Amino acid sequence: MQVNDAKTHINSVSREYSGPNGKRRINVCNKNYDIALARFQTARENALKKSFAEAYRLAGIRKNAVTDCENGWGRGAPRQKSPLTLYNTNVSKLCEIISLLTQKLGIRI
Numbered sequence: 001m002q003v004n005d006a007k008t009h010i011n012s013v014s015r016e017y018s019g020p021n022g023k024r025r026i027n028v029c030n031k032n033y034d035i036a037l038a039r040f041q042t043a044r045e046n047a048l049k050k051s052f053a054e055a056y057r058l059a060g061i062r063k064n065a066v067t068d069c070e071n072g073w074g075r076g077a078p079r080q081k082s083p084l085t086l087y088n089t090n091v092s093k094l095c096e097i098i099s100l101l102t103q104k105l106g107i108r109i
Helices: 002-016 020-048 052-072 085-104
Strands: none
Touching (some): 002 085
């Protein structure tokens, strides 16, 4: 799963970002991926119960979490290229797909 892969990647690259900005950015991404992982699990449970509106809402939370991780690398000085762009993009797209599926399964937005 992309979220688990991202968490592994965060752990492997965290040593490369030892300055205060790098540490802060890694910590934000680590926290945000914890949020995304928890919401994926909860959304799965909701989808199995046919609670598609809640699954849709959780997809938005997950997408916001990974977007915040990506955007954090451009905040403050110096700006850095995110080492998580691939994961952030993939999880964001997965959230969009989940949102579309939950819409198709009957929720009204």
